[in-house]
Structures are given as C-alpha cells and as structure tokens.
Amino acid sequence: MSKDIILKAENISKQYRLGQVGTGTLSHDLNRWWHQVRGKENPYLKIGDTNDRSTKGESDYVWALQNINFEVERGEVLGIIGKNGAGKSTLLKILSKVTAPTTGSIKFGGRIASLLEVGTGFHGEMTGRENIFLNGAILGMTKKEIASKLDEIIDFSGCERYIDTPVKRYSSGMYVRLAFAVAAFLDPEILIIDEVLAVGDAEFQKKAIGKMQDISRIGGRTVLFVSHNMAAIKQLCTKIIMLENGSVIFEGNTNDGIDYYLKSNQYQGYIGNYVNETIEESGFVNLALLDSNNAVRTEYGFDETVTLKIKVKVAEQHLNAHIGFRVVDRNERVIFTSEIKLATAINNSGLHEFEVKLPVKFLVPNKFRLTFGMHIPNVQLIDYQEECLSFEIVETGSDLHIYSGNDYGCVFVDCDWNLIKKT
Known part of the structure; x- marks a missing residue:
C-alpha cells in the first residue's frame, strides 16, 4: 500500500440469504465446506439478485454489495x-x-x-x-x-x-x-x-x-x-x-x-412527466419538469433552474381560455399560482408548447406538487390535472445553508435593499 493511501477496498462484495439468520441452512453450509476442502469456489457466489429493494427477486440470495x-x-x-x-x-x-x-x-x-x-x-x-x-x-x-x-x-x-x-x-x-x-x-x-x-x-x-x-x-x-x-x-x-x-x-x-x-434521484412517488395524447378538443397533452439540460428531473438544488414544459391542445372555441398551475408544499400550503391568457400568446387552434422557468433561489428546500388547469374564467373548466407533477428542492451548499435547522418559511425572497441614508 502506498504511504499516502490509508484505506484500500478491493473487490468487496457482501451476500445475504433472505429470511435466514447467518449464512443459510445447514445443507448450504455443508455444501460450502465440502467445496472448500476440495479447493473449489463457494457454489453460492454464482447466484443471487442485485440489491434492488423495489423489485421481487428470483433467488433467496441477494448481493448487498458487488x-x-x-x-x-x-x-x-x-x-x-x-x-x-x-x-x-x-x-x-x-x-x-x-x-x-x-x-x-x-x-x-x-x-x-x-x-x-x-x-x-x-x-x-x-x-x-x-x-x-x-x-x-x-x-x-x-x-x-x-x-x-x-x-x-x-x-x-x-x-x-x-x-x-x-x-x-x-x-x-x-x-x-x-x-x-x-x-x-x-x-x-x-x-x-x-x-x-x-x-x-x-x-x-x-x-x-x-x-x-x-x-x-x-x-x-x-x-x-x-x-x-x-x-x-x-x-x-x-x-x-x-x-x-x-x-x-x-x-x-x-x-x-x-x-x-x-x-x-427519480424517487418512487415523485412524478416528472405527465402525458395524455388522447385529448380530443382542448387540454394538456404533455407536462414535464426539466433541468437546464432539458432532462426530466424530480429533485433540484436550491440554486438550480426548474423548468416546466407545457404542451397543450387548443380548440377554436377555447382560444380565449386561460392555462395555469398552482404549487403546493408538503404541508398543503399553496405557495403561488401562475397563469396566462392564451389569446395573448397564440391566435390559432392546434398544439402549442410553452416553457415556464420557476424563479431561481425562490422555493426553499421542501417537497412540492403541481396542479394544472385550463379554464374560461367563471364560465367553463376545460381540463384540470390535480397534483400530476411533483418535485423536491434540496439544499446543496448554497448561501441558504447558513439558515440550516431554522424554519425557512414558504419562499426565500431576494428583495431590493437600497441604502437611503448613511451615517
């Protein structure tokens, strides 16, 4: 070992037998011993599933490490x-x-x-x-x-x-x-x-x-x-x-x-993409959460840009509709709502795609869910997708970490601080 290397791990693997204490049954232990005294490899090293707790395995053996x-x-x-x-x-x-x-x-x-x-x-x-x-x-x-x-x-x-x-x-x-x-x-x-x-x-x-x-x-x-x-x-x-x-x-x-x-980190239960291509007249066709590289994500750092991709189908009779979304945190608090009148952006029916960037360094570390709606105000609810996307903001060492352990509130606002008097 080099004088600068204080720890070196080489080909470390750990196998467990599910439902058993120790290495397994007496017959398996005897089989291992019989192979060992004959100078042969442990026969159970060639079997076993990978350590994926979300799937049902086909073997009683699992490799916790490989x-x-x-x-x-x-x-x-x-x-x-x-x-x-x-x-x-x-x-x-x-x-x-x-x-x-x-x-x-x-x-x-x-x-x-x-x-x-x-x-x-x-x-x-x-x-x-x-x-x-x-x-x-x-x-x-x-x-x-x-x-x-x-x-x-x-x-x-x-x-x-x-x-x-x-x-x-x-x-x-x-x-x-x-x-x-x-x-x-x-x-x-x-x-x-x-x-x-x-x-x-x-x-x-x-x-x-x-x-x-x-x-x-x-x-x-x-x-x-x-x-x-x-x-x-x-x-x-x-x-x-x-x-x-x-x-x-x-x-x-x-x-x-x-x-x-x-x-x-695409955690089970977190949704970064919603697709419904069966819309006949008007509604949301595709909704996605993207990062700066246009990759679907469900977890972002506090100082990262979160982008919403909104693909919507609009019929002629719904050109005066509004589309928008609402952000709710894990405590069921509505953080904010944003929407746009379609007529200010489009002038014809068909498929239209919008990109919405959430404010950077605004949503504090928390878990969030997104609800999308398409409506003619006070007249008609055309499409409503409740909590169809979800994501998490995590702290990754930004300036916000100095408040670690305290209640951030709902959002972090970078206000304008203007010095008007100096003494």
Whole structure:
C-alpha cells in the first residue's frame, strides 16, 4: 500500500440469504465446506439478485454489495451517498469490521473509530463518564490517554450536567453528542460516520462538521461520511462515491457527485412527466419538469433552474381560455399560482408548447406538487390535472445553508435593499 493511501477496498462484495439468520441452512453450509476442502469456489457466489429493494427477486440470495473498489488517501474526506437501500450502511459495517465481506479485502493504514448508530458501544446502565472510558478502551486507548482528553470530550458533547447519569436516561440527541465526541477526540486515523448526525440539532451538526474538518485538515486524519444532506457533503467532503443497488456508479469530485446524485434521484412517488395524447378538443397533452439540460428531473438544488414544459391542445372555441398551475408544499400550503391568457400568446387552434422557468433561489428546500388547469374564467373548466407533477428542492451548499435547522418559511425572497441614508 502506498504511504499516502490509508484505506484500500478491493473487490468487496457482501451476500445475504433472505429470511435466514447467518449464512443459510445447514445443507448450504455443508455444501460450502465440502467445496472448500476440495479447493473449489463457494457454489453460492454464482447466484443471487442485485440489491434492488423495489423489485421481487428470483433467488433467496441477494448481493448487498458487488465488486466495490476504491482508495482513500490520508487526510481525505470521502462522502458516500446514494438512495436508501443502496448499500451504504453495509459498506460502513464492513469497513468498521462489524461484519466481514463475502469476497474481497480491505487494507487499513491506521486505527479506526466508527459511529454507525446512536449509542453503538454504549452500556445503558453505565454513566456517560464510564462509557467514555469504555469506548476509548474499545478503540485501543489507554486509560491515561482517555483521561487526558476527558474534559475536551465532555465540553464538546454539551452533556456535562448529565455526565455522571446512566446513559439509558439520555435523549437520542445526547447519545449522539457524546458518542461523536468520544469518536472524534480520541484521535483515530480513520473516522467513519453514518447518518447519525441527523439526530442532533442544527447547532450540534455545525459543531460536528467543524470538528470533522479540523480532524482532516489540521490533524491529517481521514473521514468517511455517509449522509443524505447534500449541504453537509458539499461543505465537508473532498471526494464522493455514489452507490446504487450495491454497486459504485460514480466516483469523483464533490460538485460533480452531487450533480450526478440529484439527476439520478427519480424517487418512487415523485412524478416528472405527465402525458395524455388522447385529448380530443382542448387540454394538456404533455407536462414535464426539466433541468437546464432539458432532462426530466424530480429533485433540484436550491440554486438550480426548474423548468416546466407545457404542451397543450387548443380548440377554436377555447382560444380565449386561460392555462395555469398552482404549487403546493408538503404541508398543503399553496405557495403561488401562475397563469396566462392564451389569446395573448397564440391566435390559432392546434398544439402549442410553452416553457415556464420557476424563479431561481425562490422555493426553499421542501417537497412540492403541481396542479394544472385550463379554464374560461367563471364560465367553463376545460381540463384540470390535480397534483400530476411533483418535485423536491434540496439544499446543496448554497448561501441558504447558513439558515440550516431554522424554519425557512414558504419562499426565500431576494428583495431590493437600497441604502437611503448613511451615517
């Protein structure tokens, strides 16, 4: 291993048998053993479905991970992203030595500290102080080394008042504060963090990200960070790998990785395209949500342009109609409505296509649904497509991230601020 490479994963795969504890049945275990003593390959490595939780498989075996290869340099912060069920947590458990890979190997160049789940390694009956020493010992620290860091750990966690109280009485937020402080301050060469920071409040998340930056930039430590928070990924990570169905589908710099993630996130339940080509007289033929590259999308960054493509069929008798849309958020709040009188834009019947760009940096991070209507005001409702498109605005590290953890309101308005008096 190169002196600059602190972690190297080679051909990592993990296979599970559905519905079974352990490797499977006794007959399968005996079959594996018989192949092994004869120097032959495990017969069950050639079967198994990919890790796609949305489909029904044909095999009892599933590959949670398949052929994962990557290297991490000393001092690098690697972001591991992907949808739920992509294999991120399985990979971290293998890297943390909680479970072993089915195939492949991992080479480490230093001591590892992991924070995979709230309270991992904590004993509920022991106090916070006692758990600090317990976790430190698990990480291979001496009692003297732990004692020298004790005050810093307690101060950072913000749990000083309850440090001599059994941790079973801690809230989940207090748990993660103390667990993170232990993992971060006991100087591991490699720090592995799962999505547990989502449990903490905004103030603690800010402290934790700052600490991880210090660990990597000042201390020269390596951090592996799994999160769905693209703002935290952008702020912290120097490199990204993205998993999908147990395989690496992207590896590269942070900005390109976040862009790839947003473009690939067509979540089930999110609709980016509506088509109805059976319209006889007037109505909506095609409605779509597009990005700046004219690709159908359902997830956008706060500072990205969201474009609506509206293809409508208009009969002669409906040239005086209006078409428009309404945006509603996940709390059923109507955010705004926009419409146009067709006669101001067209003068003949037939198929017409409109492009509408939503204001940039206007809709704050939230989930939204779109309803479209075609009507002659107070006379006739010609076509009405309720909540036929949906999308999400996510924070990806724009200026808006300084308000993280606070209520954004419905929209973010860039008002004109004119200085009229200077003293």
